[in-house]
Amino acid sequence: MSVRKAPKEKVIKQKFSMQLMWKQRYLLLMSLPFVVWLIVFKYIPLWGWTMAFQDVRPKTMTLPIWQRPFAGFDNFIKAFEDRMFAQTMLNTIGLSIIGIAFGTLMAIVFALMLNEIRFVKFKKITQTISYLPHFVSWVVIASIAKMVLNDGGMLDTALHTKLGLMSTNSPLFWFTVVLINTWKEVGWDAIVYLSAMAGIDQGLYEAAKVDGANRLQRIWHITLPGIKPTIVVLLIMSIGGALNVGMERQMLLSNGIVQDHAMVLSWFAYIRGIGNSNYGLGTAIGMFQSLVGIALLFIANKVAGLLGESRLI
Numbered sequence: 001m002s003v004r005k006a007p008k009e010k011v012i013k014q015k016f017s018m019q020l021m022w023k024q025r026y027l028l029l030m031s032l033p034f035v036v037w038l039i040v041f042k043y044i045p046l047w048g049w050t051m052a053f054q055d056v057r058p059k060t061m062t063l064p065i066w067q068r069p070f071a072g073f074d075n076f077i078k079a080f081e082d083r084m085f086a087q088t089m090l091n092t093i094g095l096s097i098i099g100i101a102f103g104t105l106m107a108i109v110f111a112l113m114l115n116e117i118r119f120v121k122f123k124k125i126t127q128t129i130s131y132l133p134h135f136v137s138w139v140v141i142a143s144i145a146k147m148v149l150n151d152g153g154m155l156d157t158a159l160h161t162k163l164g165l166m167s168t169n170s171p172l173f174w175f176t177v178v179l180i181n182t183w184k185e186v187g188w189d190a191i192v193y194l195s196a197m198a199g200i201d202q203g204l205y206e207a208a209k210v211d212g213a214n215r216l217q218r219i220w221h222i223t224l225p226g227i228k229p230t231i232v233v234l235l236i237m238s239i240g241g242a243l244n245v246g247m248e249r250q251m252l253l254s255n256g257i258v259q260d261h262a263m264v265l266s267w268f269a270y271i272r273g274i275g276n277s278n279y280g281l282g283t284a285i286g287m288f289q290s291l292v293g294i295a296l297l298f299i300a301n302k303v304a305g306l307l308g309e310s311r312l313i
Helices: 018-023 025-053 074-081 085-116 120-135 138-149 154-159 172-198 202-210 215-240 247-253 265-275 279-306
Strands: none
Touching: 018 025, 025 074, 025 279, 074 085, 074 279, 085 120, 085 172, 085 215, 085 265, 120 172, 138 154, 138 172, 138 247, 172 215, 172 247, 202 215, 215 279, 247 265, 265 279
């Protein structure tokens, strides 16, 4: 029995020219507000990176940029030599790898399950309920998680045991955080994959049925290859933001016991920068985080291109 696979998309490249710009003038005008927003709120603030090479504290904050004491790379050296930096990097990388792998897998599986539901009303209700947690504040999510997973919480009471998922000073805390984050975001992340599935030619499924393919075979040979470019692009974007683990999530879910395995770079920058009134040091940590993220983005994009997959840029 042979099963027809989804054909690969052909990429048509057009050379940049004024004629092409005129042809796409309405699309360019529609994108203009976003470009202006991007420049004003994302690129102009990069001027603040100059603080990473200066000694910026409350007493020097009011001085013009050119009058602040020049520190060179001292802020970066202080950050790298900090006793918490190595553990912070380990926590950030560990949480990112587990989160990207588990979150992507669960979003794809959930999207496949929804796509196979034929009862439309039940499908819409399930999808709506699944992405509602995305709009709930992390303050609320963290409160619910602590009531369920803390020592003596609802889970411990129901199982008549003491799991201590929120109070274990080990990498197990990473899995707890990832599990909570996946529950919160899986429905929202699945929307992109569902949209990609909607664009697959339905004739392929009909042909596969004629060939005798069952449902799992149709998923494996048609649906997954059909959404493969979307998966690769989203993975590249996720890898680029691997170090941008949310500070608010870690602050709200952690406690004094798990502090060593909860600290991430964004929180570390906040404590060392704003907490210690050393804004130059905090900027240096944030700058390092952004530059590493950009490097990871280009590396992941290059690897995807070498493997013959879709590229982001």
